Amino acid sequence: MIDKQATKRKNLISLIAVLAFLALVLALDQIIKPTSRMYMLLTVLQKGSVYALAAVSMNLLNGFTGLFSLGHAGFMLIGAYTYAIFSIPSDARDTVYQYFDAAVRISFPELLGNALGGFGTALGVLISVLLAGLVAAVFAYLIGLPVLRLKSDYLAIATLGFAEIIRAIFQWKKLGPVTNGSNLLKNFARCSTFKLELGGTTLSLSTFVPVLIATVCIAVIVLLVNSTYGRAFKAIRDDEVAAEAMGINLARHKMLSFCTSCFFAGVSGASMAMVLSIAQANNFKSAMTYEILLMVVLGGIGSISGSVIGAMLFISASEWWLRGLDSGTFLGINAPDVFRNGFRLVVFSIIIMIVVLFFRKGIMGDRELPEVLGNLLRRHASKPAVKEAQGNE
């Protein structure tokens, strides 16, 4: 039985929570100055939102459709490059393409910025980001045609292979005029330059923009997962043969899931380029895919809020909390011989192995945050009622 009123109320609460979160990020963006010790928080939010989107998009494929794909880094690479190529302003083009004659001579943020002012720049960035997702989705479609017929491990290894092929293509010197060969792309519209002029005061948007992109995209994925398509995906994950017998077109739904997931992977790649201010093919190795997969596992395969929490924890731990392990002092213990470069990652991978081996469901299992919070609240509000309910089971 679905209580319509309750669903409506829940949706409203979720919406308010998301808006409040965005407002908080915007406020933090203004309050915390680069010199502050808390500046790490902004860095974590920026990178964390990029990885959260990547993890959620991977979860859509691995956790909800049961297609074990390991090609995410490749699609993020496509996204990052597409975004970068189409947003390098004309006066920076020659310094970026040092050794080549740039072939793409269009920059959406600049073009629209000149025509429409500040609003145009924002629109141009948006177009570049969408284009990044679309190009990734088109590649995904082409790759999906042969590989989506494969099962589990074969699919994993074939997609991993495609990611490597993509990386090689983008580094090919003959494509230098477009991709700048193995050199990096820089000087494009990036987070640190995003500002909003509002009645004399300047609002910094460097953290707000990637967080906003991730929030909107994740919201779309949540809507997709809760739609009939999402239910079809879950049916395919649970039992392919049974799903087919129930009239679900396997090929079509798998392709839809694959392309959607890769679209958002492309967007997260674009957002990563924005945050890091550079795009270089060598950063998008299979190790990145593994890291994203481990975030998904940490949060719980099949839980969207879990992936977000997993990504945020992963980034906070590796960028911030465990920093001391690398630089000599951790929790007040000073042991430079043990706590030297790389120790953080060792501790971190041991934590991950413990999660993988002993807490296989991750933090959230396959539940979502509102559900978990709701249960907690209810338990606090009426303990006897819960006991009664358990007694009935």
Added chain:
Amino acid sequence: MNLWNTVLPYILSGISVGGQYALIAVGYTMVYGILRLINFAHGDVFMVAGLMMVYFAAAMPLYAAIPLMILLTVLLGFTIERVAYKPLRTAPRMSVMISAIGVSYLLQNLALYITGGLNKNYPEIPWISDKITVFGATTTRVTVITPFLTVVLVFALVFLINNTKIGMAMRAVSKDFETAELMGIRINNVISATFVIGTFLAAVGSLLFFSNYPGIVPTSGAMPGLKAFVAAVFGGIGSIPGAVVGAFIIGISESLIKGLDTILLTRGLIAEQMDFSTFSDAVTFVLLIVILVFKPTGLFGEKTTDKV
């Protein structure tokens, strides 16, 4: 200069690289045959074997360092299976694969911590690193002995699998896990034996592979590992001769792609450098995808049918 003389050096080095891949690929194919698991950590075990050799060779003479390295690598493989895969025996296949990725991550980070991320020079091993001339092409002795050593080791392995009790048990387990267990085969011992053999071959492979390369970094194992796995899939996973043939094909095609520019230039087919060598890693995966699309079970794989 005729075509043969231009191409020969690349084919020779391809055969050598193929032999090294073959030794790793056998480990993949055996583990997959029994556990249905892509052991992502296998390539990193191979890298750890190389690093151990670097440290041991600095501390003791080679005749002690090599056996110790092989022994410890085998122990590592055994431990990984017992700690990271055995607890997940009844878990879904995806969990085990994730655990394998986790182990790979751990080994790479551990290596990064110990080496400090620096390039470690592989010790010079006398005799096998010497330069020799074959058919007019100069190469190192290891290039020549690798394929022969590989073939000898693989024949020994096939003999072991076909003619010994443990070999018979392995075949039984790979055919049907549960039935084999019901017949009184100790599954865990068989799986451990598989890992021991697989890592032993990877240790020998690392000895041959790294003496041809200037140095080792923590990520050195990832690419050869992946390629060896592709070789195993190419030949038909679960089949040992298939893995060897696949490895040689992949080694040769990779080496030819590396030299394609030079070959085409000297033949006058292209006017300038095309930088095809960028694709030396990618060509492996192109081969993989081609074989998966046209013959999903690989060259020598058995046809399987899905039961509902």
